[in-house]
Amino acid sequence: MNDNNRVTPHGSELVNLVVDDERALLLKEIALNLPDITLNERQMCDLEMLATGGFSPLKSYMIRSDYESILDRMRLQDDTLWPIPICMDIDELRARNLEAGQSVALRDPEGYLLAVMHIEDLWPVEREKEAQQVYGTLDQAHPGIDYLYKTAGDYYIGGQLEVLSPPLHSDFKQLRMTPAEIRSNFKKFGWKRMVAFMTRNPIHRPQYEMTLNAMRETNANLLLLPIAGMTKPGDFDHYTRVRCYRRVVEHYPPDTIMLNLLPLATRMSGPREALLHAIVAKNYGCTHFITGRDHAGPGLDCNGKPYYKSDDACKLTEQYSDEIGLTIVPFSEMVYLPFEDEFRCADQVPEGTQFLTLSGSDIRDRIRTGRKIPEWGTFPEVVEELLKAYPPPRKQGFTVFLTGLSGAGKSTVAKVLYARFLEIGDRPVTLLDGDIVRHNLSSELTFSKEHRDINVQRIGFVASEITKNRGIAVCAPIAPYTATRDEIRKTIEAYGGFIEVHVSTPIEVCEKRDRKGMYAKARAGLIKGYTGVDDPYETPQNPEVTIDTSDITPVEAAHQIILVLQKKGFI
Numbered sequence: 001m002n003d004n005n006r007v008t009p010h011g012s013e014l015v016n017l018v019v020d021d022e023r024a025l026l027l028k029e030i031a032l033n034l035p036d037i038t039l040n041e042r043q044m045c046d047l048e049m050l051a052t053g054g055f056s057p058l059k060s061y062m063i064r065s066d067y068e069s070i071l072d073r074m075r076l077q078d079d080t081l082w083p084i085p086i087c088m089d090i091d092e093l094r095a096r097n098l099e100a101g102q103s104v105a106l107r108d109p110e111g112y113l114l115a116v117m118h119i120e121d122l123w124p125v126e127r128e129k130e131a132q133q134v135y136g137t138l139d140q141a142h143p144g145i146d147y148l149y150k151t152a153g154d155y156y157i158g159g160q161l162e163v164l165s166p167p168l169h170s171d172f173k174q175l176r177m178t179p180a181e182i183r184s185n186f187k188k189f190g191w192k193r194m195v196a197f198m199t200r201n202p203i204h205r206p207q208y209e210m211t212l213n214a215m216r217e218t219n220a221n222l223l224l225l226p227i228a229g230m231t232k233p234g235d236f237d238h239y240t241r242v243r244c245y246r247r248v249v250e251h252y253p254p255d256t257i258m259l260n261l262l263p264l265a266t267r268m269s270g271p272r273e274a275l276l277h278a279i280v281a282k283n284y285g286c287t288h289f290i291t292g293r294d295h296a297g298p299g300l301d302c303n304g305k306p307y308y309k310s311d312d313a314c315k316l317t318e319q320y321s322d323e324i325g326l327t328i329v330p331f332s333e334m335v336y337l338p339f340e341d342e343f344r345c346a347d348q349v350p351e352g353t354q355f356l357t358l359s360g361s362d363i364r365d366r367i368r369t370g371r372k373i374p375e376w377g378t379f380p381e382v383v384e385e386l387l388k389a390y391p392p393p394r395k396q397g398f399t400v401f402l403t404g405l406s407g408a409g410k411s412t413v414a415k416v417l418y419a420r421f422l423e424i425g426d427r428p429v430t431l432l433d434g435d436i437v438r439h440n441l442s443s444e445l446t447f448s449k450e451h452r453d454i455n456v457q458r459i460g461f462v463a464s465e466i467t468k469n470r471g472i473a474v475c476a477p478i479a480p481y482t483a484t485r486d487e488i489r490k491t492i493e494a495y496g497g498f499i500e501v502h503v504s505t506p507i508e509v510c511e512k513r514d515r516k517g518m519y520a521k522a523r524a525g526l527i528k529g530y531t532g533v534d535d536p537y538e539t540p541q542n543p544e545v546t547i548d549t550s551d552i553t554p555v556e557a558a559h560q561i562i563l564v565l566q567k568k569g570f571i
Contacts, residue, residue: 007282007285007287008325009053009057009179009283010056010282010283010325011057011080013057014053014056014179014180014183014283015059016051016052016180017050017051017059017115017161017162017163018051018163019163023162024164024165027162027164030103030116031105031113034103034116035102036104037090038108039108039109040151041229041230041265042229043088043106044108044114045167045230045264046061046265047106047114047115047161047166048167048229049086049263050086051166052178052180054178054179054263054283054284055280055283059160059161060159060161061117061158062085062156063120063158063159064121064158065121066082066085066158067085067123067156068126070082070083070085071085071133081275081320081323081324082279083272083273083276084267084269084273084276085130087156087157087158089125089156090153090154090155090156090157091153091154091155092154095157098119098122100122100159102118102119104116104117104119106161112168114163114165115161116162117157117159117160117162118159118161118162119157119159120158120160121156121159122155122157123156124155125153125155127149131145134267134272135272136270137307139307142298143233144267144268144269167263169263172228175242175259175261176263179284182258182260183284183285186285189221191221193218193220193221194223194285195211195214195220195221195222195286195287195288195289195329196222196284196289197214197223197290198226198262199225199227200226200227200232200235200266201235202241202245202360202363202382202386203224203248204358204382205376205377205378206334206343206357206358207334207360210292210334210343212252213345218288218327221256221258222252222256222257222258223257223258223284223285224258225260225262225280226259226261226262228241228261228262229262229263229264229266230266234493234494235364237494240388240390242261243385244382244385244386247379247381247382247384248379248381250381260284262280270294270295270296270297270298270307271295271296271308271312271315271316271317273295273296273313274296275317275320278326278328282326286326287327289317289327289328291318291328292331293310293332293333294310294313295314296313297310299361314328314330318330331345333345333346335349335355336355336356336357337349337353337354337356338354338355339354358373358374363377367383367390368390368393370392370569391470392569393568393569393570394569394571396470396495396496397427397466397468397469397495398467398496398498398565398570399472399473399475399492399499400417400472400473400501400565401489401499401501403477403478403479403480403500403502403503403543404505405505406518406519406531406532407505407519408503408505409503409505409513409557411433411435413476413501413547413554414474414476415431415433415554416554416557416558417474417558418431420558421472421474424571426571427470427471427472428472430471430472430473431474431476432463432473432475432477433476434477437455437458437477438455441459441462442455442458449529452478452531453484455477456477456478456488457484457487457488459479460475460488460491461491463475467496467497468496478537480536480537482538482540482541485500497565499544499545499564499565500542500543500544500545501543501545501546501547502539502543502545502546504546504548505548506548506550507519509549509550510532519532522534544564547561
């Protein structure tokens, strides 16, 4: 097969679902009387990939027969190879009000009309089957499984799309070309052999050397397709990553590389996702595709073991490379040989030769904890960009989140901490005590279970904004529910430090301190849903600090917290 034939899109046709101006005007009028669906981040990414042909030959969100066929045999109903379902999920309430034959308006979170979908099918999500077939696990620590069970709706709808406009981007517009535009540039430059490299992490020295080797082996130009859609929680933000890519591009030989952002939502499904990436690369006009070690893997499971074998992705993509019409370029881990001052594939290092490794995760951890990165690990320009967004802990914002029963002493300790941080004076400090928040942010809320949780979520949001802007937030809500606390932690740790303090003062002591008599009223049945009486307090499992104020003073408690912050490098 020659190279010209190899750039034929998957399924032979490059899809374009964007309608002409005349049809768009008509759809805008029609949409005024249609039910709306507001798309989330993953759905926005999927829509853009469908609209511009990145997911060719798909022309719609999948119907049930295609969905089931993919789960069972990685093929559409017409036998075209396709490894992962691309479905529109909705909640049960919305599903009750929709049926096949209806149309819906798909809008972005600001209400802008993106597309009209003509529903052909509606069916309940088969979560367990989808989890096992696509991800190979039911472990909810897997980010794809977590999304499937906790975020995705209970029903799927499938049907044809008429796209008025792909999702709008206000950032890096010059790096957001469609597959058709990329192909046009390849033709314009006279590039006939293109090797694609997809990544969701910054490119460090090992990845740089790997891509250079791939270019040499294939005698091809490089299409760098970093994923700028929904990635794994904990990843560097895409603004920082793109700045890093721009700096690294300068190290490649001139006129050998093209950088373009890929609006793809990752599933982290390992081998199946690697196969999807290969198909997408083909649709962008590439002839070769780099499949690396543990490609699209999410890391370790709840038992500390990898979800997929390191070579599973390579094996699967190579198995179907002829059918796709794409040459797979497999690469093992790149390691550094200090005495030779060079990088080699790990499987090419002679036995007994000393070598060093530094993964993207290692570098991410070093950046976020303020540890030095060796010169061979990455480029100085990359370190510079990463430190702009993720400075050492001493220059980061952080949140101290005190949780415990009413009367445990949270507010008193929080006030002591607040004063201490103001004494230090190196960051702005905000106290988010329960009563303060109730008065200023949540005055309309009741004390129902739902409203109490909303109140805590608001505290978490404000704290995350403070942390993002390099300040200190001291929070002292009861926050009885583990899931809410964990979600707040996840949000805040994307920007800085999070110190959970369990104020574990026994309820007997808390009741004795209750000057308002709230516990007594709750035990008498006058107050319903009171935490610790008839509503549970879920004890934190792994807090950074545990203190019992029944036998120490607030100053001593605050001192313990200060010492932990110092040990972690925040003060």
